[in-house]
Amino acid sequence: MFAVRTIRFFYGVVLIFSIFVLSGCGSPSAQNLLTEANDSNIERLANLYGRFQADHAWKGPTNEEEFRDYIDNAVPDFVKERIGFTSTEELFVSPRDDQPFKIRYEIVGSPRGCNEPAIFETDGRNGKKMVGFLNMVQREVDE
Numbered sequence: 001m002f003a004v005r006t007i008r009f010f011y012g013v014v015l016i017f018s019i020f021v022l023s024g025c026g027s028p029s030a031q032n033l034l035t036e037a038n039d040s041n042i043e044r045l046a047n048l049y050g051r052f053q054a055d056h057a058w059k060g061p062t063n064e065e066e067f068r069d070y071i072d073n074a075v076p077d078f079v080k081e082r083i084g085f086t087s088t089e090e091l092f093v094s095p096r097d098d099q100p101f102k103i104r105y106e107i108v109g110s111p112r113g114c115n116e117p118a119i120f121e122t123d124g125r126n127g128k129k130m131v132g133f134l135n136m137v138q139r140e141v142d143e
Contacts, residue, residue, distance in 0.1 A: 044085065097123040102120040102122055107134065127142065
């Protein structure tokens, strides 16, 4: 019962926030917020991972094939367009080191959020690697 109330509360907060943003209460447009939250491949992948969790009882994809299939077939085209998605192949590669991202699969999240690191650069740049967390935070860390 508590879980149902928590989920309803969470979606209620999201709905209210969306109404304010979409009604233009002096805040940035929903499109601008979405673009800013997805301005790199690591951010896009981390956010799509979170979307996968939300659509699958808060369980992450089991492997890359399942994650790619979800992105290609379950994420609506208008969402892909708004987040700056170009292709699945490009999405899974870091433009900083031109290497495929390493991804932790099967991370369990929750409606209250998840701050697990999930997306990692392979080589990084200048001894630093970007890490994408599932709470919409990306950090550059030492090797």
